[in-house]
Amino acid sequence: MEFNKTDYAVQIEDLTVAYDAKPVxxxxxxxxxxxxxxxxxxxxxxxxTTLLKAMLGLLVPVTGTVHFFQETDNSLRKLKNKVAYVPQSGSVDWDFPATVLDIVLMGCYGRLGFIKRPGKKDREDALQCLYKVGMEGYASRQISQLSGGQQQRVFLARALMQTADIYFMDEPFKGVDIQTEKAIVLLLKELKESGKTVVVVHHDLQTVPEYFDWVTLINIKVIASGPVEEVFHEQNLKKAYRSTGNLLKNAV
Known part of the structure; x- marks a missing residue:
């Protein structure tokens, strides 16, 4: 499948990331x-996760470049209104003293800055984002009082509040119940249908064909990347997972 350069949301070239001199x-x-x-x-x-963080500029690569929308200046300052990030739930301090509404309103700080306070319209938008993830009734609840699935929904609402063009999500289905997972999938597909680009670190091979239309298989290097129906097959999975087992059993 051929694309023009202007069709790409992200372009990565010669990217190498290492921890303590060991390439990751x-x-x-x-x-x-x-x-x-x-x-x-x-x-x-x-x-x-390292690839996700490198794209976001949260890790400094040894070599390589990452470009968004063919921009030559990819500083986080310039991209703050274009890129939203939902980290792994385990990397968040859930004891932080904030309400659900406070957390979602943080999504508009990139637009407002940290000095200007959110206004009435921002609060209405935040409540609408909570409604989209089924959490409108928890606006005044402390974030620490929520279940893992509820916390994940709140962070998705915060990402929606950013009205970004690209959404990066690190295992958004980890530790959530099936109802929450289905709700998240529906939301991601709605974002895609509205023209947004959504990049998700995912671990469940069985749901890849159902949830996604594009897939990238990596193991230190990129094994394959492209439409699910073209690259998500046993041969590429064996290369990525270095296994001779039937990884696609019950997956497609």
Whole structure:
């Protein structure tokens, strides 16, 4: 499938990331078209979260570049209104003294700055974002009082509040119940249908064909990337997971 350069949301060239001189990602070349719902899959330690953080500028690579929408200046300052990030739930301090509404309103700080306070319209928008994730009745609840699935929904609402063009999500289904998972999938597909690009670190091979239309398989290097129906097959999975077992059993 051919794309023009202007069709790409993210372009990565020669990206290498290392921890203590040990490469975690090696010579990554990856183009992510706009308007796709993409899964990043691979075994534990393959560099999935590292790739996400490197794209976001949260990690400094040894070599390589990341470009969004063909921009030459990819500073977080310039991209703050274009990129939203939902981290792994385990990396968040859930004891932080804030209400659900406070957390969602943080999504508009990129637009307002940290000095200007959110106004009435911002609060109405935040409540609407909570409604979209089924959490409108929890606005005044302390974030620490919520279940894991509820907390994940709140962070999705915060990402929606940013009205970004690209959404990065690190295992948004981890630790949530099936009802929450289905609600998140529906939301992600709605974002994709509205022209947004959604990049998700994912671990469940069985749901890839149902949830996503684009997939990238990595294991330190990019094994394959493209439409699910073209690259999500046993041969590529064996390369990524270095296994001879039937990884696609019951998956497709």
């Amino acid at each position: 990602l090696w010579d990554i070349d990856l183009d992510i078209p706009q308007g796709k719902l993409m899964a990043i899959i691979g075994p534990n330690g393959a560099g999935k």
